[in-house]
Amino acid sequence: MDFxxxxxxxxxxxxxxxxxxxxxxxxxxxxxxxxxxxxxxVVITSRDLEKLKTTASELENVTxxxxxxxxxxxxxxxxxxxxxxxxxxxFGKVDVLLNNAAGNFISPTERLSANAFxxxxxxVLKGSKNCTLAFGKHxxxxxxxxxxxxxxxxxxxxxxxxxxxxxxxxxxGVLAMTRSLAVEWAKYGIRMNAIAPGPFPTKGAWxxxxxxxxxxxxxxxxxxxxxxxxxxxxxxxLAAYLVSDFSAYINGEVITIDGGEWxxxxxxxxxxxxxxxxxxxxxxxMIKNKGSx
Ligand code: HXC
Ligand code: NAP
Numbered sequence: 001m002d003f004x005x006x007x008x009x010x011x012x013x014x015x016x017x018x019x020x021x022x023x024x025x026x027x028x029x030x031x032x033x034x035x036x037x038x039x040x041x042v043v044i045t046s047r048d049l050e051k052l053k054t055t056a057s058e059l060e061n062v063t064x065x066x067x068x069x070x071x072x073x074x075x076x077x078x079x080x081x082x083x084x085x086x087x088x089x090x091f092g093k094v095d096v097l098l099n100n101a102a103g104n105f106i107s108p109t110e111r112l113s114a115n116a117f118x119x120x121x122x123x124v125l126k127g128s129k130n131c132t133l134a135f136g137k138h139x140x141x142x143x144x145x146x147x148x149x150x151x152x153x154x155x156x157x158x159x160x161x162x163x164x165x166x167x168x169x170x171x172x173g174v175l176a177m178t179r180s181l182a183v184e185w186a187k188y189g190i191r192m193n194a195i196a197p198g199p200f201p202t203k204g205a206w207x208x209x210x211x212x213x214x215x216x217x218x219x220x221x222x223x224x225x226x227x228x229x230x231x232x233x234x235x236x237x238l239a240a241y242l243v244s245d246f247s248a249y250i251n252g253e254v255i256t257i258d259g260g261e262w263x264x265x266x267x268x269x270x271x272x273x274x275x276x277x278x279x280x281x282x283x284x285x286m287i288k289n290k291g292s293x
């Protein structure tokens with residue numbers, strides 16, 4: 001067994017209906033595939049209906065599960081309400097919301113127009129808010145318990161990061177919403193959790209964050225203490241666990257899956273990694289020679 005193996009038992013999500021925003025591509029697609037394999041009904045949603053339909057039929061063929069494609073721009077609350085009603089029409093109920101849709105690109109912040117900044121905030125923060133509010137209102141009104149929301153954030157939600165400032169600002173808001181509602185909505189039987197992935201190569205992210213030859217110039221695996229990028233199945237394993245009943249006592253948590261990447265950047269002396277092993281004897285001697293003076 002290795003880290004790309006599937007983790008949960010076959011029927012771990014049987015009977016659950018899960019809505020995955022941005023489920024037509026990248027990490028959303030990988031998580032959707034695994035949820036279907038574990039027996040869930042999955043609704044995938046984004047702006048591009050053709051892409052969604054292609055993904056849904058591809059995943060239904062491989063997994064033999066039920067995957068519904070519904071067009072929805074998460075920036076618009078009425079489209080989110082339509083997503084909810086289409087889900088209920090097809091599957092009768094919904095148990096899990098996975099806020100995975102995002103927009104992002106690198107840019108010096110002073111180059112951004114007001115609309116460029118708004119666009120990212122609207123997709124990431126307002127979109128996650130729209131979905132969470134619509135689904136939460138529904139669960140509370142119907143007195144449906146054992147529901148949960150999983151938000152995909154980033155490690156710069158708490159460290160911040162230059163050159164992706166709208167995304168960092170929005171993801172920080174999503175994390176605050178996760179923790180706030182974990183407390184407020186627990187009484188209704190709604191759990192809220194988040195995952196903060198490190199680098200997991202996808203076309204959507206790499207085209208916008210490492211365009212041209214930047215992917216070679218800034219090899220992301222070199223920033224990770226484990227010296228590799230993430231595998232999509234590793235993330236899918238964690239997401240499946242967090243939306244399943246096995247994690248029933250986990251609420252308000254953000255789980256980082258980044259091979260130690262953000263801590264490497266944070267620790268003040270982590271740069272000493274560059275010192276060759278053979279130099280340590282000499283350095284130790286130099287320090288000890290100082291004695292107690
Ligand atoms: C400066 C830019 C820009 C750029 C767009 N804009 N790209 N400004 N530099 N590179 C500006 C436009 O000029 C416009 O402002 C405004 O942003 C909106 O652009 P539109 O193209 O009209 O928006 P829209 O069609 O809604 O597309 C949204 C998008 C696009 C975010 C710009 O990239 C998209 O659809 N992205 C979805 C997928 C995605 O981003 N995936 C990556 C997630 S990765 P003006 O003023 O001209 O009107 C991620 C990973 C994080 O989050 C961590 C990784 C390790
Ligand atoms: P991706 O394939 O580009 O996924 C983003 C998805 O969001 C797309 O399917 C896109 O579909 C959808 N989307 C964008 N705007 C939308 C809108 N207004 N309404 C509805 N859907 C919209 O990139 P990814 O790498 O898989 O990213 C998935 C998630 O992981 C994001 O939350 C991202 O921030 C997070 N993440 C990724 C990494 C990484 O290394 N890949 C690291 C940390 C966090 P349409 O274009 O069809 O609308």
